[in-house]
Amino acid sequence: MGKVAVGAAVVCAAAVCAAAALVVRHRMKSSGKWTLAQSILKDFEEKCGTPISKLKQVADAMTVEMHAGLASEGGSKLKMIISYVDNLPTGDEKGLYYALDLGGTNFRVLRVHLGGKEHSVIKHEFKEVSIPPPLMTGSSDALFDYIASALAKFVATESEGLHFSPDRQRELGFTFSFPVRQTSISSGTLIKWTKGFSIDDTVGQDVVGELTKAMERIGLDMRVTALVNDTIGTLARGRYNNPDVVAAVILGTGTNAAYVERAHAIPKWHGLLPKSGDMVINMEWGNFRSSHLPITEYDQALDAVSLNPGEQIFEKLFLVCIWEKLYVEFCARWLKKLHFLVILFQQN
Structure with missing residues (x-):
């Protein structure tokens, strides 16, 4: 149905x-x-x-869980994952970029030509590809080889005026909407599959590394510059259009929220404070629970x-x-x- x-x-x-x-x-x-x-x-x-008084109780309970999740790993029902994204788009960006969006039984490959403040998005193209069911329960190599092949075919459709020079590597943003333990802006290990996927040899592996190896196997010269989930991707898209955007919410086959936090307000962050002073937090609020719900x-x-x-x-x-x-x-x-x-x- x-x-x-x-x-x-x-x-x-x-x-x-x-x-x-x-x-x-x-x-x-x-x-x-x-x-x-x-x-x-x-x-x-x-x-x-859900009267206003009830919603206020829910909001207060969620705030408590947010603070606990920012204080320590495992300290809250909310994971409050540090995304390593400390800068969001400003609208000044220019150039040709690619994106891969994997979050269900289909994935999308996208190409966007940005023109800065004056022209914003000059051109936006994408192709949606269905994943054959056997690949959802097969091997990691089989899945990522299939994705890399579709990406290569899409890259081959670049118009003549947009071809990259031989000395410039294409850059790819990877939206991966499954639970990962982020280790840097461009790496993260898979915690578990959801949404009907069950590929054991991917769990615990760096998903960017798996995709990179698949691209190398077919000779596709492309570098993953950012690994994010769909919620952070939505936040970035909103900020590109409006500098006042500070949060994003997903309501689809799942729900989640991401927002911009001050880095000094994250006790579990042990690295150097980013120059921007900000850090995007992936709340993973779907697991929130309270007696007030x-x-x-x-x-x-x-x-x-x-x-x-x-x-x-x-x-x-x-x-x-x-x-x-x-x-x-x-x-x-x-x-x-x-x-x-x-x-x-x-x-x-």
Whole structure:
């Protein structure tokens, strides 16, 4: 079931529930049974409610976890990962650059020609490539060879006026949206695969190194200059257009946030303070959990049938409609309550 279909189904289910509730109310006003039906609906509404006071409690709880995560590794539900990105785009950048975006069953290769303040983005081209399912569970070499081959084919489509001089190496930004332990601006070891990938020999390896070796095997002369996740990439794109942008949020097949922190406010940072004084933090806030979150019996049921029960609770509150089986579980539980209302209607 695609996202559009799931979304449509959710809307339809909500409409049916609302219509049924109105019919029941209309037919049952004359009986005392309406009080019980109204109580069920009221209870559901209250459990799902997020008044300003509740949101303030959630925000305060997250702030506490943020400080703990900045203080030490493993000290918080929020990883608060140091990205090693201490400078963001200014809009003055010029030249031809490439990017690789790997974060799911498809990946994108991009080429962008930047013209500075006056011309901004002169030209932007990209190609999306599907990853064959066997490569998602095969070997590291097989996956990165496939990616490097697609990248090389894309590079070969450069227009005549954009060809690089022989003495200049192409630069590549690598957006890798899987958990990594960042070791520098252009390196990071894979902690674990997610999103259907399971390639054991990549875990613990530098993903930039794996990609670089694959490019070398096919003679593609390109250097990875930055390794970031999609959230930091979104932050960089926002800053390129607006110098006041200091944070970015992703809401898709996952959710995350990144923001600009003052480097001196990061106790676990032991390196030299960057000249900019800033450091971009990858929060990994999907795993946030607090007693103040409005977690209902439906959220608990959805979590129980997920692939990772007890984990990524905050993320699941946002994104339950993404997973088909979770959506089905939600509908089943809600329809049981709706069925009860219908029985009351029939008895009346």
